[in-house]
Amino acid sequence: xxxxxxxxxxxxxxxxxxxxxxxxxxxxxxxxxxxxxxxxxxxxxxxxxxxxxxxxxxxxxxxxxxxxxxxxxxxxxxxxxxxxxxxxxxxxxxxxxxxxxxxxxxxxxxxxxxxxxxxxxxxxxxxxxxxxxxxxxxxxxxxxxxxxxxxxxxxxxxxxxxxxxxxxxxxxxxxxxxxxxxxxxxxxxxxxxxxxxxxxxxxxxxxxxxxxxxxxxxxxxxxxxxxxxxxxxxxxxxxxxxxxxxxxxxxxxxxxxxxxxxxxxxxxxxxxxxxxxxxxxxxxxxxxxxxxxxxxxxxxxxxxxxxxxxxxxxxxxxxxxxxxxxxxxxxxxxxxxxxxxxxxxxxxxxxxxxxxxxxxxxxxxxxxxxxxxxxxxxxxxxxxxxxxxxxxxxxxxxxxxxxxxxxxxxxxxxxxxxxxxxxxxxxxxxxxxxxxxxxxxxxxxxxxxxxxxxxxxxxxxxxxxxxxxxxxxxxxxxxxxxxxxxxxxxxxxxxxxxxxxxxxxxxxxxxxxxxxxxxxxxxxxxxxxxxxxxxxxxxxxxxxxxxxxxxxxxxxxxxxxxxxxx
RNA sequence: UGGGGCGUCGACAAGCGGUUAAGUCGCCAGAUUUUGAUUCUGGUAUUCGCAGGUUCAAAUCCUGCCGCCCCAGCCA
Numbered sequence: 001x002x003x004x005x006x007x008x009x010x011x012x013x014x015x016x017x018x019x020x021x022x023x024x025x026x027x028x029x030x031x032x033x034x035x036x037x038x039x040x041x042x043x044x045x046x047x048x049x050x051x052x053x054x055x056x057x058x059x060x061x062x063x064x065x066x067x068x069x070x071x072x073x074x075x076x077x078x079x080x081x082x083x084x085x086x087x088x089x090x091x092x093x094x095x096x097x098x099x100x101x102x103x104x105x106x107x108x109x110x111x112x113x114x115x116x117x118x119x120x121x122x123x124x125x126x127x128x129x130x131x132x133x134x135x136x137x138x139x140x141x142x143x144x145x146x147x148x149x150x151x152x153x154x155x156x157x158x159x160x161x162x163x164x165x166x167x168x169x170x171x172x173x174x175x176x177x178x179x180x181x182x183x184x185x186x187x188x189x190x191x192x193x194x195x196x197x198x199x200x201x202x203x204x205x206x207x208x209x210x211x212x213x214x215x216x217x218x219x220x221x222x223x224x225x226x227x228x229x230x231x232x233x234x235x236x237x238x239x240x241x242x243x244x245x246x247x248x249x250x251x252x253x254x255x256x257x258x259x260x261x262x263x264x265x266x267x268x269x270x271x272x273x274x275x276x277x278x279x280x281x282x283x284x285x286x287x288x289x290x291x292x293x294x295x296x297x298x299x300x301x302x303x304x305x306x307x308x309x310x311x312x313x314x315x316x317x318x319x320x321x322x323x324x325x326x327x328x329x330x331x332x333x334x335x336x337x338x339x340x341x342x343x344x345x346x347x348x349x350x351x352x353x354x355x356x357x358x359x360x361x362x363x364x365x366x367x368x369x370x371x372x373x374x375x376x377x378x379x380x381x382x383x384x385x386x387x388x389x390x391x392x393x394x395x396x397x398x399x400x401x402x403x404x405x406x407x408x409x410x411x412x413x414x415x416x417x418x419x420x421x422x423x424x425x426x427x428x429x430x431x432x433x434x435x436x437x438x439x440x441x442x443x444x445x446x447x448x449x450x451x452x453x454x455x456x457x458x459x460x461x462x463x464x465x466x467x468x469x470x471x472x473x474x475x476x477x478x479x480x481x482x483x484x485x486x487x488x489x490x491x492x493x494x495x496x497x498x499x500x501x502x503x504x505x506x507x508x509x510x511x512x513x514x515x516x517x518x519x520x521x522x523x524x525x526x527x528x529x530x531x532x533x534x535x536x537x538x539x540x541x542x543x544x545x546x547x548x549x550x551x552x553x554x555x556x557x558x559x560x561x562x563x564x565x566x
Numbered sequence: 567u568g569g570g571g572c573g574u575c576g577a578c579a580a581g582c583g584g585u586u587a588a589g590u591c592g593c594c595a596g597a598u599u600u601u602g603a604u605u606c607u608g609g610u611a612u613u614c615g616c617a618g619g620u621u622c623a624a625a626u627c628c629u630g631c632c633g634c635c636c637c638a639g640c641c642a
Contacts, residue, residue: 015580041642076641102601140638144568147638178640188569190638199640218642242570244639268573320590322579326572334577334591344604373590379604419600453600464600502580531601555603 034066308536308552313339364392410463
């Protein structure tokens with residue numbers, strides 16, 4: 001019995017450097033309400049890296065009795081759409097197991113952003129620049145070389161006001177001009193070299209439709225959006241560190257009062273043997289290397305959901321890996337272990353033979369059958385029991401038989417006694433092979449005294465195997481997943497990452513046989529195929545006549561190690 | 567070669583001048599087991615990127631090196 005009492009259900013307390021930041025701020029400003037936000041751009045699907053951010057933001061708010069909302073950073077209509085918005089809401093709700101959070105949109109603040117831009121112009125801190133994108137880029141300089149001031153930098157305030165209003169009403173075409181902040185073209189931090197504030201886009205916005213001809217840039221919109229939402233702690237990943245001075249500059253110069261929302265950066269999550277970047281995932285989808293954004297082999301939230309990962313398991317994982325100022329490189333096995341720990345407590349146990357061969361019990365009365373009552377989950381007696389059918393002709397796993405087996409092989413080999421789980425002790429009497437030496441069927445005799453899988457004598461039967469009755473079992477298909485890439489760090493590769501796709505990333509068992517009970521269960525019940533792994537019904541690939549199961553994660557297996565040792 | 571970060575066990579990660587340098591995963595050994603699963607017990611960094619220095623005392627402070635990451639979108 002599993003006595004481990006690990007807490008999975010709540011969004012838990014964290015203990016990381018951001019905690020310390022908040023605690024320090026709370027000492028200085030005891031009256032503030034901690035307010036965080038998760039700010040995705042609706043231009044793609046959420047993945048495990050976003051989960052880390054979502055959980056960080058929401059758990060910190062919960063921990064300090066504050067507020068966290070979902071805010072869409074929908075400031076670039078070229079790449080955003082309503083489908084992504086809907087998908088993100090669905091994924092966040094699924095991860096958090098609640099839809100009790102407030103949703104904001106940066107686009108709802110467009111009028112305020114505009115007023116802030118006008119204020120900057122009035123102060124002589126912004127100007128309209130008609131340089132071409134190429135010129136802007138060239139004049140920005142390089143890390144080691146300072147930039148060159150644009151000729152439009154000295155335009156009068158009155159003229160800038162006039163020109164900007166023309167931008168607003170759509171007098172110019174895309175790319176013709178931008179509004180830039182007037183900061184310092186010689187600044188050592190390139191972000192501060194007169195960054196763009198507004199650019200012209202005649203694209204229709206998913207929510208604002210055609211109301212706007214200009215759209216604010218991230219650096220301008222994000223800090224102002226945080227301020228409008230009363231965000232106290234604005235958490236983002238490390239690559240935005242260079243943008244922090246600009247974040248503060250915009251707040252300072254648009255009349256916001258201190259304390260400003262505080263931007264704090266944390267390390268990004270990377271997983272071994274897979275990719276998380278939107279660009280790479282999109283290429284896999286576009287070139288149909290995978291099944292779509294919800295392919296069970298990738299770590300999008302929808303992909304993980306389809307594969308059978310649970311929100312609590314993902315939460316436990318994010319908590320376990322922690323949050324620091326280092327980008328972390330983590331083996332997916334750690335995620336899998338978290339999911340195993342949860343599913344071990346909750347999954348319904350069922351027997352399924354992935355790769356079946358026949359087992360004939362030669363001394364079992366012909367035509368006879370019987371029923372065993374078995375626990376649904378030995379870790380949780382309250383989960384109840386169900387019946388399984390037994391007879392003299394069963395299916396067992398092909399790999400549970402071996403001809404010249406080593407001593408410590410506790411399965412079917414000539415003369416060896418093994419236990420059929422819940423049923424009887426059987427002794428292997430014959431192994432049939434085909435011309436290639438592959439096992440085709442096995443014969444055995446059973447001990448009628450061992451009914452239930454136990455005898456009163458002190459006989460030790462080391463091996464226990466799972467089985468299904470030929471007559472009653474149902475056909476199903478099972479998919480087992482291996483890493484999508486044969487390279488440990490495909491994310492570090494350029495476009496050649498595509499050359500490292502693992503040809504064996506899906507192992508399909510087409511002729512699996514599963515006990516009848518499993519068929520009566522609801523679609524979203526997490527199962528454990530005894531001795532094999534945790535499984536979940538694939539809603540896309542299942543048909544009325546045949547269920548497709550995805551192996552979420554395999555059970556740990558120390559067999560290989562032990563055999564090699566001996 | 568500019569600016570900003572980061573380097574503590576195989577992977578994460580606490581520690582922030584005095585601790586035997588937490589914890590998790592992994593790994594190793596043993597116990598229990600009708601899932602070779604689970605569970606349980608024990609082991610697993612004399613040392614904190616390297617080299618100097620300050621101090622009675624340094625992973626923690628100082629100096630200098632070395633390695634890695636980010637920044638030159640009218641993306642976020």
